[in-house]
Amino acid sequence: MSKDNLRFNSKLIHAGQIPDKTFGAVVPPIYQTSTFKQDSLGVNKGYEYSRSGNPTRTALERSLTSIESGNFGFAFASGLAAIDAVMKLLNPGDEVISTNNLYGGSHRMFTQIYQEKGVKFHFINLEDPSNIIPLINDKTKLIWIESPTNPLLHLVDIKKIANQTKHYNVLLVVDNTFASPYLQRPLELGADIVIHSATKYIGGHSDLVMGALVVSDETLANKLYFIQKATGAVPGPMDCFLALRGIKTLALRMERHCENAKAIAQFLDRHPGVEKVYWPGLKAHRGYEVASAQMKDYGGVVSFVVKGDSREAVDRVVSKFELFSLAESLGGVESLAAHPASMSHSAMAAETRAQMGISDGLIRLSIGIEDKEDLIADLENALKS
Ligand code: PLP
DSSP states (O other), rough: GHHHHHHHHHHHHTTTOOTTTTTTOOOSOOOOSSSSOOSSTBBBOOOTTTTOOHHHHHHHHHHHHHTOOOSEEEEESSHHHHHHHTTTTOOOOOEEEEEEOOHHHHHHHHHHIITTTTTEEEEEOOGGGGEEEEGTTTTEEEEEEEOOTTTTTOOOOHHHHHHTTTTOOOOOEEEEETTTTHOOOOOGGSSSEEETTEEEEEEEESSSOEEEESSSSSSHHOOOOOOOHOOOOOHHHHHHHHHHHHTTTHHHHHHHHHHHHHHHHHHHHHOOEEEEEEETTTTTTTOOOHHHHSSOOOOOOEEEOOOOOOOHHHHHHHOOOOOSSOOOOOOOOSOOOOOTTTTTTTTTTTTHHHHOOOOEEEEEEESSSSSSHHHHHHHHHHOOO
């Protein structure tokens, strides 16, 4: 039976896991080596140097490929390194149409590195896919989607955009970090490249920094493999092992993240100390319909604006947390709270943040897999302040 034909939960456990030929280890070993002994000139056992390939990384890349329903996968040293590899496909004069609700680090790379080198970016509202067509011209090379977005959880209809743009010579790129392949598989919806900060739900335990790309097309895969090898932003074997271990429990973790997030979003929605709640599973959320059609569940991130909508109000709340840790990142088993204005989106000009709707009173929660009653009690106590 081909492991790529398994159902999703079985793929998480089995796809890409290379049986250890030497001792029969069930878990792919950590090949903690930079280089491989060659049998004679030009003759090796499939690996020569760990930048171009390492068996633990191969196991992970095969697993990622399978769970994102692609044909080729690449692991990188961070999510931003994966994004950077895609941007290296571009030349000066090329144009990118991107969501105006973009992760701050991607925005910083686009505007402060690639824009400087002559790539032109259009940051637009992709919630309305018809905004794209008037901007497409023969220089347009990429359409860049995040869905749900960081941190306001806007939804973009990936299938609709793929259908609208498939007749043009543009690549549709989806940053699937917030959803994870458990909730949404963009290649199945018509995307050309899926990106992950595997630091988040894929790793799942806040113990590694990693990125991933998965594609279906072989020519595109060859270009990305060349960039991965030629520029060398690859993860080490130990991190690949940790990511493989994380992947095995992705479905179980995501189920609990989503269940807890639902309870917390509903709690915050009723709380008098909260001005606004963002979670795609709330019927009042602007992306509720797209999320319901596109995702298996609504995700584990909940953002909210504290009453008073100020940095001081946020400071009072986060200083009272006992279970939620004030920390960057998301997608781990433990609950985290972040302040986008001073953390993930601090590299953006205050004006750009304001245009995006990221106010000083916004808190982004990454809901962990603890008991939801304890998380709610922690929030209740902090919001009393
Ligand atoms: N994409 C999204 C949506 C993110 O939230 C992040 C990090 O927070 C990244 C990409 C960058 O990933 P990394 O921090 O692994 O470089």
